[in-house]
Amino acid sequence: MAPSDVLLRKLRYHSPIDPADVAAIRRLRCEMRELTPGEDFVSQGDKPKAAAVVIEGILARYHTLGSGARQYLALHYPGDWPDAQGLFLQHMDHSVCAIGRALVCSISHDQLMKIFVERPTIAFAVWRETLIDAAIFRESITNNSGRHGVARIAHFFCEQFYRAKFVGFAEDNACPLPLTQTELGETLGMSLVSINRHLQTLRQTKAADHRAGKLTVRSWSKLASLGEFDPGYLHQIVPASRG
């Protein structure tokens, strides 16, 4: 799929894009870049001059704490704009790295600002993207602060599986989720050991199975009720649900 198609598919999930918008988006010149597993794409403090769209693979945003520990903030799938904030904020307050191999396309701020002024619909669609991002962050606050143990992991798994489905990453009841247990811990604010034990619980209760970077949902209804998952905050059109 061409970069602009990945971008358009995502925007169309929530925003009306007319043919003239499509044409304008297809005229954007973008620079492709392949990222190796774990590679930083942008670092805290950077002042990017372009904004990236994920084309293939998964990217992650993270903070680095005083101790050097990492706090992952969100995962990003194809069509996502992991550093859109750079368009309007002076510096990056967090870093963005690749989880596994990934492909991104960078579009210069200059081009984007121009298209935003000429075609406000496109600006509003990207703005909407950033607002959905914010909704996902809010949900993470609630998940990491208000839910314990298995529920926290279950909710996270639901979100990732749900989002993966939209971008065609999910086959039936499984999707890639190439995080180690350590990284899951750094995402969910738990220790590696706790993650390991809760994952075993999820396996034993036949709710979900995470192994070798792959999430298998054994029972969506179990997982969703464990994690109190309600996808409203993702503000997407709902795909077929599963039982």
Add this chain to the structure above:
Amino acid sequence: MAPSDVLLRKLRYHSPIDPADVAAIRRLRCEMRELTPGEDFVSQGDKPKAAAVVIEGILARYHTLGSGARQYLALHYPGDWPDAQGLFLQHMDHSVCAIGRALVCSISHDQLMKIFVERPTIAFAVWRETLIDAAIFRESITNNSGRHGVARIAHFFCEQFYRAKFVGFAEDNACPLPLTQTELGETLGMSLVSINRHLQTLRQTKAADHRAGKLTVRSWSKLASLGEFDPGYLHQIVPASRG
């Protein structure tokens, strides 16, 4: 201060607003509404037709968990747009309530969309507002997930004091923070009892004192280092610091 002045002061902290923009903003018609302490301004599920700017007092956003418990997500001071997401997202994924008495002015989405198309600078300034919001959410993920005990509270106090200074809420070394200990717990993902004990630690170490809805910073440097506070994520111009 007139509503448009509150709005303009905030936008100017981070965005260039020219005289024509100012004139356009002053022409916006807005509906003032006074909120009683604790009153919900917007509720989860609502589909607002206007966006509000805080004029006086403090508002808070919160999620309601399955158990009925509340998770506060962020506080909002004069000039903030607590429900700007309503401009582009179909429904509210969280609620907004008043903390103490508050005054808000609502501007219809119709007027805002019109001004955004005519004067993109204003759209970009409000977009920037929402991106700063998102940065604050990210920091909350990190704070609530990655910091423990006193550090978590200290960081939260630093942020609130810092933001309060910008809107003229802070007198020298104190600012209003009219949250009960229960509400602090619901913000920081801790129990009331833990909050109470950590607050005592902060008092005893002469870092900060929270009493009767007022935060007194006894030693900014102690508090900031305890909470690993770096205000970069607020993306504001830095006011005078204190020792």
Add this chain to the structure above:
DNA sequence: CGGAATGTTGATATGCCTCAACTAAAGTGG
């Protein structure tokens, strides 16, 4: 003045973290 909300304290329970050892899998170089 009385009742409700808020704050404080102590005791106990428990979930999670840390440490540590070990297994399994994957990747590397001879």
Add this chain to the structure above:
DNA sequence: CCACTTTAGTTGAGGCATATCAACATTCCG
């Protein structure tokens, strides 16, 4: 191709931070 190293996952034990429960003190407000 196999020994070696590294990384990821698993398990057990012990300790600590935080939650929970419960009583009481204090402040606020009608």
